[in-house]
Amino acid sequence: MLASLLRRLIQAIMVILAMTIIVFVGVNVIGNPVDILINPDASQAEYARVVAHLGLDRPLWQQYLMFIQGIFHGDFGTSFVYNKPALSLIVERLPATLELAISALLIAIVVGLPLGLYAGLHPERMSSRLIMSGSILGFSLPTFWVGLMFILLFSVQLGWLPSGGRGETASFLDASWSFLTADGLHHLILPALNLALFKTSLVLRLTRAGVQEVLPQDYVKFARAKGLSENRVIYTHVLKNLMIPVVTITGLEFGSLIAFSVVTESIFAWPGMGKLIIDSINNLDRPVIVAYLMMMVILFVALNFIIDICYTLLDPRVRLDTKGK
Amino acid sequence: MxxxxxxxxxxxxxxxxxxxxxxxxxxxxxxxxxxxxxxxxxxxxxxxxxxxxxxxxxxxxxxxxxxxxxxxxxxxxxxxxxxxxxxxxxxxxIAMVFQDPMMTLNPVLRIGTQITEAIQAHDPMTKSAARARARDALGLVGIPSPEERLDAYPHEFSGGMRQRVAIAIAMLHHPDxxxxxxxxxxxxxxxxxxxxxxxxxxxxxxxxxxxxxxxxxxxxxxxxxxxxxxxxxxxxxxxxxxxxxxxxxxxxxxxxxxxxxxxxxxxxxxxxxxxxxxxxxxxxxxxxxxxxxxxxxxxxxxxxxxxxxxxxxxxxxxxxxxxx
Missing domain, CATH: 3.40.50.300 (P-loop containing nucleotide triphosphate hydrolases)
Known part of the structure; x- marks a missing residue:
């Protein structure tokens, strides 16, 4: 158990290290930030001074080593635009993205799981076919378009919900959260729904596929032969087996939920990390881009790790045993 | 007759x-x-x-x-x-025992759970009483140290042992x-x-x-x-x-x-x-x-x-x- 954990940890560190190189080099080839930062009328001397100040006059490998050195001191560089540490800029925006992503995930599970279960248990019903067709729409409609339609319908036409911003926030654990106030919650609904759409369809289809795979199994028939109630058969015997793939995939998808909240955040002017990264890319604010990408890498690696552990808890057959090999 | x-x-x-x-x-x-x-x-x-x-x-x-x-x-x-x-x-x-003992027990539920639920489906009783009965049922079909085996999962049993468990479950209520x-x-x-x-x-x-x-x-x-x-x-x-x-x-x-x-x-x-x-x-x-x-x-x-x-x-x- 311990050995396999250690092995995973080393693998994770290698992945992160490889990503630093890719990210750092990649960001360096997309453009020269000084051209954007500096006043176009500035003199040649002024230009050189800015370049030297940002450390961009050094060779790439030296910049990289400085960057790595910084990481070990918890310093991901200083934003060119805001002149603040990139990391603290991102962490400031983290709660907004986090609450958006978690709300979306909750919606996806609360809506997708029961619907998928229903569609799997009663595949011949008209309502099930309707659900499955609906999930195809959820998969294929582009998020940005659906977001715009939401605003058009619920904000402009009906006037029920605000079209953007976080609304009122309340402070909790040194961060401000929208979901703690009625107004903030009001603002959260549309973007969360928008972000949840794709994942809901995913959870729904995974659940349905799982039900159809588990139902014909002998152990389900045997459970019925024991005289168990239908509820017990479905919610214990079927659901427990079903949760293995559903938890694995939704867990992994949580990372992409955070990473790809960019689109939703832009449409609903949600001041989260996604909005920050788009702005930073436009300004070629290298340290922020690099820091953000590094955060995402670490997030994905960490999620993978957590899911592996969840997986072993759910499925007794894959417990990381010490007896085997 | x-x-x-x-x-x-x-x-x-x-x-x-x-x-x-x-x-x-x-x-x-x-x-x-x-x-x-x-x-x-x-x-x-x-x-x-x-x-x-x-x-x-x-x-x-x-x-x-x-x-x-x-x-x-x-x-x-x-x-x-x-x-x-x-x-x-x-x-x-009326009880049934299936052909393939590898497939009849639910892989993610403990043996004990799968026996006690079959007991409680027909005779409402406390968990500990059902567990005691489950242990006796396992002992009756010749499974050694039944108390510990209740907490095991099906994959920890051999095929023959699993079929014994299935028989124990089928015989729990002395069916006709x-x-x-x-x-x-x-x-x-x-x-x-x-x-x-x-x-x-x-x-x-x-x-x-x-x-x-x-x-x-x-x-x-x-x-x-x-x-x-x-x-x-x-x-x-x-x-x-x-x-x-x-x-x-x-x-x-x-x-x-x-x-x-x-x-x-x-x-x-x-x-x-x-x-x-x-x-x-x-x-x-x-x-x-x-x-x-x-x-x-x-x-x-x-x-x-x-x-x-x-x-x-x-x-x-x-x-x-x-x-x-």
Whole structure:
């Protein structure tokens, strides 16, 4: 158990290290930030001074080593635009993205799981076919378009919900959260729904596929032969087996939920990390881009790790045993 | 003595609609079983013996459906019985053991959970009481240190041990009837004998009647009081085990017995029934066995009626009489 954990940890560190190189080099080839930062009328001397100040006059490998050195001191560089540490800029925006992503995930599970279960248990019903067709729409409609339609319908036409911003926030654990106030919650609904759409369809289809795979199994028939109630058969015997793939995939998808909240955040002017990264890319604010990408890498690696552990808890057959090999 | 179970003219179809008949996996099957007796239901793969078992349990998978006949269990017709009533019978008075012990236990639930839930489904009691009973049940089927094994998962058991667990579960409520669907087929020969002995012991203790579904005549000869031979969805011959095995009337039964290797003389070619089991989609009209039968005549193009001699029945125009 311990050995396999250690092995995973080393693998994770290698992945992160490889990503630093890719990210750092990649960001360096997309453009020269000084051209954007500096006043176009500035003199040649002024230009050189800015370049030297940002450390961009050094060779790439030296910049990289400085960057790595910084990481070990918890310093991901200083934003060119805001002149603040990139990391603290991102962490400031983290709660907004986090609450958006978690709300979306909750919606996806609360809506997708029961619907998928229903569609799997009663595949011949008209309502099930309707659900499955609906999930195809959820998969294929582009998020940005659906977001715009939401605003058009619920904000402009009906006037029920605000079209953007976080609304009122309340402070909790040194961060401000929208979901703690009625107004903030009001603002959260549309973007969360928008972000949840794709994942809901995913959870729904995974659940349905799982039900159809588990139902014909002998152990389900045997459970019925024991005289168990239908509820017990479905919610214990079927659901427990079903949760293995559903938890694995939704867990992994949580990372992409955070990473790809960019689109939703832009449409609903949600001041989260996604909005920050788009702005930073436009300004070629290298340290922020690099820091953000590094955060995402670490997030994905960490999620993978957590899911592996969840997986072993759910499925007794894959417990990381010490007896085997 | 009144029959515990009387199946008459049972028909189970797959994929039938209101206008078109489906495939008849079980076709006009009738037999009766007295309390405490063992019936061997014999036939090749696909002959409909498992579907017969599931029809009695009310567990035929969609799109299969019981479409005709009656299954009288203890004076009640199980066909069309209210689902909740049926649930109360299942596991309590009619139990079933499946073929593949690797597949019958839920891989993500502890053995203890799977036993206690079966207890509590019929006898409401506290968790600890159910657990104590589960432990005793495991001990009874010869599982060592049952207390610890309750917390184990199915994959930590061998195939034979899992089948013992399945038998323990089936016997929990001392049912009147157990349907054993080839419970030893997937096991080693040595384990087979142990499981059969286990079954006999358990059935004897609680006076349970058994329908033992198998294709293995050797097992049936050791175990059963009566035999029912099934071919392509129909019962072709039924009767007491000595009579059927010693002096079969139906050519198919005869062929089946002759195919057992020990019946053949050393150095001679093994006896075979020519041809193969017809697919249900392409059954010959009349007697389904006629295309493989040496005795078939023009008459066999109509379905032979059941001949009932009082002790045995068979469906054949040209019963074999010369013995084996």
């Amino acid at each position: 009144a029959n515990l179970l009387t199946v008459s003219n049972l028909v189970t179809e797959f994929g039938g609609t209101k206008t078109a008949p489906g495939l008849r996996a079980v076709n006009d099957v009738s037999f009766a079983l007295e309390k405490g007796r063992v019936l061997g239901l014999v036939g090749e793969s696909g002959s409909g013996k498992s579907v017969t078992g599931f029809s009695i349990m009310g567990l035929v998978d969609r799109p299969g459906k019981v479409t005709g006949g009656r299954i009288i269990f203890d004076d009640r017709d199980l066909i069309g019985l209210d689902p909740e009533e049926m649930r109360r019978l299942r596991g309590k008075r 009837l157990i349907i054993a669907d080839e419970p030893t087929t997937a096991l080693d020969v040595t384990i087979q004998s142990q499981i059969i002995a286990e079954f006999q012991k358990m059935a004897e203790i609680s006076g349970t009647a058994v329908i033992w579904i198998t294709h293995d005549l050797a097992i049936v000869s050791r175990l059963a009081d009566d035999i029912a031979v099934m071919y392509a969805g129909r019962l072709v011959e039924t009767g007491p085990v000595e009579q059927i095995l010693g002096d079969p009337r139906h050519p198919y039964t005869r062929g089946l017995i002759q195919s057992v290797p020990s019946q053949n003389q050393r150095g001679h070619r093994l006896h075979q029934i020519p041809g193969m089991t017809p697919s249900l989609t392409r059954l010959p009209g009349g007697c389904s066995f006629r295309t493989r039968c040496g005795h078939a005549t023009e008459q066999c193009h109509t379905i032979p009626e059941r001949t009932d001699t009082g002790t045995r029945t068979y469906r054949c125009f040209h019963p074999v009489t010369e013995g084996l």
